[in-house]
Amino acid sequence: MTSRNKRPLTLRDVSEASGVSEMTVSRVLRNKGDVSAATRQKVQDAAKRLGYVPNKIAGALASQRVNLVAVIIPSLGNMVFPEVMAGISEVLEDTVLQPVVGVTDYLPEKEEKVLFEMLSWRPSGVIIAGLEHSEASRAMLKQAGIPVVEIMDVDGEPIDACVGISHRRAGRIMAEEIIAAGYKRIGFMGTKMPLDHRARKRFEGFTRTLAQSGIEIADQEFYSGGSALAKGREMTAKMIERTPDLDFLYFSNDMIGAGGLLYLLEKGIDVPGKIGLAAFNGVELLDGLPSQLATMDACRREIGVKAAQIIASYHSGEDTQGGKIVTLSPKLAFGDTLRRRG
Amino acid sequence: MTSRNKRPLTLRDVSEASGVSEMTVSRVLRNKGDVSAATRQKVQDAAKRLGYVPNKIAGALASQRVNLVAVIIPSLGNMVFPEVMAGISEVLEDTVLQPVVGVTDYLPEKEEKVLFEMLSWRPSGVIIAGLEHSEASRAMLKQAGIPVVEIMDVDGEPIDACVGISHRRAGRIMAEEIIAAGYKRIGFMGTKMPLDHRARKRFEGFTRTLAQSGIEIADQEFYSGGSALAKGREMTAKMIERTPDLDFLYFSNDMIGAGGLLYLLEKGIDVPGKIGLAAFNGVELLDGLPSQLATMDACRREIGVKAAQIIASYHSGEDTQGGKIVTLSPKLAFGDTLRRRG
């Protein structure tokens, strides 16, 4: 086994091993300033031979520069945030910046704790999901003196910059299409997550728009935990038994929507003839289903890209003003489960 | 917007604001050493009022202690690593340690880079997926002087500690069951991923065992990119057309397996009568499918838990020896798609 408990090597060790001053060693290792090819070689050899790994802690303290970007998200479990992460990584890979992820589990207290921990490492920027944060969290973010990009949602007051979609509008658009297609008896299924503000806003936009056409949600059901696919299946079964005259089901996420779709298909129920379906998110998974679920793309990757670009451009000295708000437009995919308007 | 470009507060600011020495402020903020209730209060008030966030960089440099655990995994995209992460977080949450994730995309060069970056922050431990690493990576890990736990796999030579399952054995067990159930014409589908060593080992264990019974893979197909569910569907369609006498399909992961299952069900093909199916991983998703795919659980959460426990117990002073190897046993679930032996 490896011997735990060894003193890590320092610049000084490399300096002694190569017979070059610490300062010059530092220059070589950072590719900073002019160093003769000969010394450069000596230093690199020594560093490699010893297996020297620079101490970023000391470096960061001395230079007052930390090339880390804090990314704070509610969960890694549902495929939406990994896609945002992919967008972030993609753009940060071309810079010196590195993302560091913190997970909040949709808990404000945990968000506060994670944020505090991350800020105490003095990152160069923060990308954080949502616009709803505790007072303490907002205060920390304001105090931090670094660019802050709130992502996913634009319905609210950003602290600094903001990239996302309007979930209220997403809910509204979906409702409009459903109404336009002539559906009238609509059931809703979603998560039992009072703290998922984006799901809540979609629901609000949805119900409000229905109400304007005099339609009210005919039935609804909420779940928590477990396999979303299985839950979608169960909830759908329960709901169409309880309220047999439903002609449309709106799901708050694609996974439960897929479960519902599979169930209806299995029962031989005519979709979208007898009953229409729609969900939200546009997860890639859906491509493999027997029929295409209507859904709305939340622009996840793009959100990650834009957010990272804001941080990167600030870091590189451009865009010193901040406060930018980027509103993306989710795209509606009718798929096979939502009739076109008319 | 928030004013970017502010000097962050220091201990000294809190010290001045509270009229207490820096040292005592530090003691209060870390809950270390005895401080009178009165001064404690003064300090806490000042810190809160100013919105002071301690600088961990300086703290870590001074104390030579960093409560970070580097977790290095190939990808966040397939649900297996988020589950490992959940296990890790669960146990680290009861300690002062914090996980920090790095993603390698199954690329050895990227692994090397990520590892170097993370080690340069001098973490208290490393949890890294797989037993295959570049020479440079192995050297760094050995030099680091901290506990290293390689996870997921136990077929190989660990650097230090190791927690996982034997993928060769997993492949063998599956092959044995398939043979015992009387299947003879077996097709294989998997990822086109020469660098996914665990998938490769399962395949090796699988084919080797079949060979011992004089059976050879009758057809095989590999994919990369795209929606795994859709790919499973496509590959299955293609394969049963190309090799119509297949009586079993073994998929290297559950997502493509689910795609295959949905396809066969849709075509009205008798599963497992005419054709049996099995996959690998036991993702929760499968619960919602119309019929249960035979699969093998990779003990992901448990792997995360055990790995984190090893790091934590070393950090807290117990278990100073290292080199522990924990072999977990994957559980076979027959589901509805694999006949029992006999």
Next chain:
DNA sequence: CTGAAAGCGCTAACAG
């Protein structure tokens, strides 16, 4: 219980 001094390992800013 509280404070003063001395670094942690590195880099900015100057000198040569």
Next chain:
DNA sequence: CTGTTAGCGCTTTCAG
């Protein structure tokens, strides 16, 4: 091109 001198903001250690 190379070296020297001061810290970065905190904690350790040792005195009160």
